Amino acid sequence: MRNNLAMTHVVAVLALSEAIGYDLTIPTMVFDAAAKPYDVRVCGVDDKPVDVYGGYRLLLDHGPETLAEADTVIIPGTRITGPRHEGTLPAEVAEALALIRPGTRIMSICTGAFVLAAAGLLDGRPATTHWNHTRRFRELYPKVQLDEDVLFIDDGDILTSAGLAAGIDLCLHVLRNDHGSEVANRAARYCVVPSWRDGGQRQFIERPMPEIGEASTAPTRAWAMERLSDGLDLDAMAGHANMSVRTFSRRFRAETGMSPGKWLLRQRIEHARHLLESTDLAVDRVARESGLGTASSLRQHLRVNVGVSPLTYRKTFRPPS
Template sequence: MCKNLAMSHVVAVLALSEVIGYDMTIPPMVFDPAGDRYDVRLCSVDNKPVQVYGGYQLVLNHGPETLAEADTVIIPGTRIPGPRYDGTLPGDVAEALATIRPGTRIMSICTGAFVLGAAGLLDGRPATTHWSHTKKFRELYPKVLLNEDVLFVDDGDVLTSAGLVAGIDLCLHVLRNDHGSEVANHAARYCVVPSWRDGGQRQFIERPLPEIGEASTAATRSWALERLSEGLDLDTLAGHAKMSVRTFSRRFRAETGMSPGKWLLRQRLEHARHLLESTDLAVDRVAEESGLGTAASLRQHLRVSLGVSPLGYRKAFRPPS
């Protein structure tokens, strides 16, 4: 859990000209449904109108002083010349970023990662950005451990996301880690988006369309979600889809960006987290209901994925009675 969540958590969204307008609106749209848990403030670097990509300007209510007060700072996508094209950071942006307090959570959406790269905040760390800009990013910031195959990267106090809608995925992930799945799911329903998207951005890289007539695994995935407690192996899933194991595995990976086994484990862990938050079921019963088998298995998977025990997770994320 992030710090300072007992009181309103200040989220500063720093818009840098030309800012990508869609990216800039993501944080308030995702965090506002969480009520007074967050105080989202859109700010500029110089108290001047911000040029938005698409041909218009915005006058924001806050200036760079907001960064020094923030618990989380978010850099939306931007076409700012220095970070995007030659790897330099404008002086006023560097000064503004220097006011961020140690320990503040820093996030980027889409090409906002170029700003973090220019500031040296990603050196030696895993990160991502929009898949169409990864070649340029690597040229400018070779010290960054760039991964273009994921929707977002959570490296603790620094988090980055891929293009556009992946910013929603990242903000929902943060909301889920801060306050649990129920709060994140509520925000997702309000925004009319999935609370969790499977796979990575490799799904969305331009590629030839699948051959006409090639079946989808979507129906089998929906079927499996209703039967997580059952013994669902690869043969069973392929049989439901009426495909050979080889064809099913290939098609499944093309559609979700992961193997059937990895996808199934993720769904079971997500269901286990939901049960820990929303029910009083014993840990071994949670493990059974989610298809993870035993309490020991659930404990191991939670420690690997979240670094916490089932009881620790329930204590941290279960809403108070």
Template sequence: MHLVTVLALEPVVGYDMHIPQQIFTTARRDGERLYDVRICGVDNRPVRVGAGYTAVLDHGPEALDCADTVIIPGTMVNGPRHHGTLPADIAAALARIPSHARVMSICTGAFVLAAAGLLDGRRATTHWAYADDFRALYPKVELDENVLFVDDGDVLTSAGLAAGVDLCLHVVRGDHGSEAANVAARHCVVPPWRDGGQSQFIDRPLAATRDGSTAATRAWALQHLAEPLDLATLAAHATMSPRTFSRRFREETGLPPHTWLTRQRVLHARHLLESTDLPVDRVAAESGLGSAASLRHHLNASIGVAPLAYRRTFAAGARSGKLNAPQTPR
């Protein structure tokens, strides 16, 4: 079973600390658990939680030794958060992580990864409210505070708090397919995928407007992905001008309409590849991507695999209940 170890660094953000346990332990295939999740500290002492209580953990740093995935939840630890330094006990704990392990952070856990040099030259994200502090401390990191998470192969980072749910579901989806991720999402009563980025949550004044929401048009578009859906068509459905629709759409989702629509089509194509035997050209047509060549291009751009390779990895396992996860690039 894939071992996920959560390294809680005090004062740890309690919400972030519990996200991996909730998501990964509820991801199942035919009722069988796919992950073993352990929470540990840098030593065997209780860990102080920022919400005003102390957690007694079942594991010490030895839980890192055999981890397949290590997650650093949000933390207010002084050195990484305010000085760009890494305390010796944290450095010693990180040194125990196996070289093959995938490393992730939730929220301000990215400060710890950056202080350890693990994000130098990489794209990463953290909570938008701390973006300026992060850039000042870690200029070598290519920070993008407008996204919910960044998957950079063997190092992944998420934005604040609930974005950790998005990242964990993304990892389950990549390891075991969309159905396993959907099982976890349904159990936790959260959406399996959220549109847009954290830019939609940044505290900024919006001009007063009489324009309606684009939500109804987005829902309509999801039911008509196979049809031609250009900006004019979407704007007409929302009874807005194309310019107003584009502005409103970006405010609500953090994405331009075309980018959002392409993402939805790729997600639908992945679902069809997993759950049906439709030929690749039919999958492309049903998802609105047009041709098999277009589907191949978009799937490679989003997850780095071709349609038939994706189907071989996920479809057979989904039917047999013995899905084999692809190897994470190292």
């Protein structure tokens, strides 16, 4: 976890022809919505226009020198030939990446991971990319520990995400680590997207919407969110949905990509983080209000999922009075 960023944090988004326009706009929208000192700059490897998939070009205000100033570098999705199809890195891209300072946080969205892999930055490390391109990725970059079943992977100084909307999840995850859940939630509300999806959630949910005539678990999820402090369990949630435990579990996983138990635990942890940031409640009270039971249980879950104790988390992310 990073401490609150006191100074302007430069985010360089490297646009490589043929860029994926959707991916390219994600960092600007998410980080600008945070209302925090991020300076997001879209740059190229030279002063030439960047081709964008869909039949248009972009004239950029920044060149590769921005990479040398950046605190975070993001490689959005791209159809660039060398990394995507040959396992090679064009000389101008290699020269641009060489400008990145040691210790800079590096991220990729979707097929941007091909560029990081071609540069050798992912060798021996876990990473992900769009599920539709994983077979070719493995053929080109066998040294990378590829996991196509997740939305994003945070490996410390290098973070990779799956395709398209998973880039939003990754940027919100970074916001949450930089400035806390309140800032991330505010940015998510502005972008009209879910405030949190677990990085370990599956990329491809086989049946995200129930078939016609089938009941959805969505009403039960909303019901559970209002009762996190209660002793909710699988039986109670299935009972509310008027389904058998087996049917409820199957439909819940089909709609959310995770089990009811894992989903409920994640919501309780997120609620506990919110309470630590926004209230003066004692730790044991936060544990009860979030449904985690005891202060000891809260400490354990927060250390596993965030890496710090409740008091350290509050000190780091509680806005000053």
